[in-house]
Amino acid sequence: MESSFDNFVYGNSSLPQSVTSLPAYTRRLSPPSRAHRQLTEHVVELSSDNTNKRAKPWATLRVYSKAPAGSLPTFVEGETITGSVTLNSDMSNSRHVSCVKVRGELSSGVLEVDRITFLETSTTLWTKDADATRRNGTYWPFSIHLPGEIMAPSGTMDNVRAYPLPPTFMERKTRACIRYNLIVHISRSKFREDGNLQLTWIYTPTTKPEPPSPLRQLAYQENSPLLGPQADPRGWYTLPSAKVYGTLFKNRIVEVTLKLSLAQPLSYTRGTVIPLSLMLSSIDSQALDLLSSRQALTVRLRRKVSYKRAQNLAEINAPWTSVIPTEPTVDFADAVWWQRPGSLNLNETGPLPVKTRLYRELEGEILLPKSLKPTFHISHFGIEYSVVMLPFDTTGFVPSTPAQKFHNGPILEQRVEIVTMFPKGPRPISHSPPEYQAQIAHPNRTSLPPSRASFSPSRG
Numbered sequence: 001m002e003s004s005f006d007n008f009v010y011g012n013s014s015l016p017q018s019v020t021s022l023p024a025y026t027r028r029l030s031p032p033s034r035a036h037r038q039l040t041e042h043v044v045e046l047s048s049d050n051t052n053k054r055a056k057p058w059a060t061l062r063v064y065s066k067a068p069a070g071s072l073p074t075f076v077e078g079e080t081i082t083g084s085v086t087l088n089s090d091m092s093n094s095r096h097v098s099c100v101k102v103r104g105e106l107s108s109g110v111l112e113v114d115r116i117t118f119l120e121t122s123t124t125l126w127t128k129d130a131d132a133t134r135r136n137g138t139y140w141p142f143s144i145h146l147p148g149e150i151m152a153p154s155g156t157m158d159n160v161r162a163y164p165l166p167p168t169f170m171e172r173k174t175r176a177c178i179r180y181n182l183i184v185h186i187s188r189s190k191f192r193e194d195g196n197l198q199l200t201w202i203y204t205p206t207t208k209p210e211p212p213s214p215l216r217q218l219a220y221q222e223n224s225p226l227l228g229p230q231a232d233p234r235g236w237y238t239l240p241s242a243k244v245y246g247t248l249f250k251n252r253i254v255e256v257t258l259k260l261s262l263a264q265p266l267s268y269t270r271g272t273v274i275p276l277s278l279m280l281s282s283i284d285s286q287a288l289d290l291l292s293s294r295q296a297l298t299v300r301l302r303r304k305v306s307y308k309r310a311q312n313l314a315e316i317n318a319p320w321t322s323v324i325p326t327e328p329t330v331d332f333a334d335a336v337w338w339q340r341p342g343s344l345n346l347n348e349t350g351p352l353p354v355k356t357r358l359y360r361e362l363e364g365e366i367l368l369p370k371s372l373k374p375t376f377h378i379s380h381f382g383i384e385y386s387v388v389m390l391p392f393d394t395t396g397f398v399p400s401t402p403a404q405k406f407h408n409g410p411i412l413e414q415r416v417e418i419v420t421m422f423p424k425g426p427r428p429i430s431h432s433p434p435e436y437q438a439q440i441a442h443p444n445r446t447s448l449p450p451s452r453a454s455f456s457p458s459r460g
Contacts, residue, residue: 039064042073044199058088061184061197073182073201077165080145085125085184085197087138098125100142101183104150104165104203106381108176108307116379118152119165119180146203152379163378168202176307176381207374208421209267212428216263216275220426225341228277228361229261236261236277242411244291244392245400253400254287256280260299260389260412267417271370272428274301274387274416276335278362285358287397292360296394299335301366301387301416308380331388332372337364338433365432368418375417386415 041064045057063083065073075081081102104119125140147165154161169178184197211217213235219226229236238261248254263275276299282288290296340363366387375384388410391399422428 038066040067040069040073042067042199044197046195046197056088059184059186059195059197060086061182061199062086063182063199063201065201067202073199074204075146075201076204077148077206078146080143081182081201082141082143083182084139084141086140087186098140098184098186099123100125100144101185102144102146102180103183104178104180106152106166106176106178106379108381116152118150118163118378119147121147125184150378154379164205164207164376165203166376166378167205167373169373169376169383174305176305178378178381204420205374205376206421207419209269209417209419209423210265211423211425212263212265217425220429223429226263226275226363226431228340228363235264237264237266237414239412239414242389244411246392247398247400248284248287248290249396250398252284254282254284254397256282256284256287256291258389258411260414262387262414262416266414267419268368269419269422269428270368270372270374272368272422273430274335274366274368275428275431276337276364276366276387277340278337278364280360280362281357283357288358288360290394290396291392292362293394294337296392296397297335297337297362297364298390298393299364299366299387300331300390301333301368301385302413303330303332303372303383303385305330305383306381332369333366335364335366336432337362339363363431365430367430372418374420384415385418386413388413 041062044061046059046061047055047057061083062085063073063081065075065081067074073081083100085098085100099122101120101122103117106116106118108114121144123142123144125142149162150165151160152163153159166178168180169176171177180201180203182199182201186195186197212220213232215227215232216235218224226232227235229238238259242258242260244256244258246254257280259279259281261277261279268274278297278299280288280292282291340361372385373383376382377384389412390410
């Protein structure tokens with residue numbers, strides 16, 4: 001059987017359509033192993049006649065990974081890239097030297113100053129003088145270990161520091177990218193053209209959150225409802241309260257106080273959920289009923305991609321500055337809400353003429369897509385996530401604050417971290433009631449998971 005770790009990481013390594021350097025073909029190796037995921041062979045061939053598909057290749061690169069057949073090779077932090085290079089025996093007298101390189105590049109533009117090679121390690125397969133000692137003649141295996149950290153510029157090109165090896169990041173609508181290639185260079189005699197075999201591959205770091213609170217772990221283990229912030233204060237982070245003012249039904253001004261809580265730690269595994277808790281309070285029962293409905297609430301996971309360009313494009317060693325605007329934010333998933341089981345619509349009555357203050361307590365969650373890229377930062381490029389609560393947009397209520405009226409920014413925002421691995425202990429489960437399984441269509445919204453069902457491992 002396949003291990004959960006392998007399923008977790010290698011399930012889907014597909015990339016956006018902008019990636020064009022796909023392997024020529026892939027095939028499964030046999031026999032399969034019961035203990036480990038079956039390896040896939042990724043093959044790239046080099047022919048002397050590129051116009052003739054039937055031309056016999058004179059050089060072949062093979063790389064082995066646990067990615068599914070038909071996708072790019074995928075490697076995880078700490079793994080070793082293994083493969084081989086095979087040459088046509090007719091070329092044995094014309095080669096002089098060959099080496100295989102593993103290269104990682106960061107690009108935030110088209111100029112040289114915008115590109116950084118943060119990873120480059122190589123190994124020599126053969127040289128002309130040492131070739132006679134090779135037993136296999138035209139077949140050379142290789143093995144390259146991936147480092148966990150790399151050195152890259154910080155601030156200026158000559159100021160470097162250590163960073164964790166970042167994940168592959170290539171998207172059509174984003175100017176900046178992180179790309180990994182495996183390159184085989186074959187140097188031949190002066191009468192023959194040198195050859196290069198190149199294969200793009202995917203890298204995934206292994207990042208995991210700290211374990212949740214003991215009470216939340218117990219709830220996951222027993223498949224029971226999560227306790228709220230009052231019953232499990234160690235398990236929640238509560239943002240500062242926010243007040244919303246507006247006109248209700250065009251005849252009176254109302255005020256509603258919001259208190260949003262996120263499950264701690266503020267680090268979440270892609271493919272699982274972000275548990276939420278929301279307390280609303282007001283002296284106007286109609287305003288409270290209207291704004292506590294799930295149709296009125298908009299809480300989302302938002303991604304921000306940020307990078308910098310050189311302050312002086314004529315200077316290679318110039319400091320970076322944000323002269324290029326940050327990429328537009330992207331919202332990936334909306335929260336769903338329901339009344340917390342066992343919660344009461346509490347009220348507080350003060351001395352007359354003070355009116356009674358009413359409360360509504362809601363429980364919610366954001367389903368995290370399995371395809372999310374984890375949070376990372378390297379040099380002048382990175383992606384970060386936050387949970388945002390947007391202004392109310394519902395019939396019968398018009399915000400009074402100009403920023404909220406014209407949707408200029410969220411009411412509440414909290415930065416969170418997205419990671420690739422599960423924490424120690426029981427795995428998170430969804431608690432959304434079955435009646436909330438059918439969501440209103442939304443371009444960036446994913447379907448809800450089965451109610452209180454354990455999540456399958458994240459992939460890709």
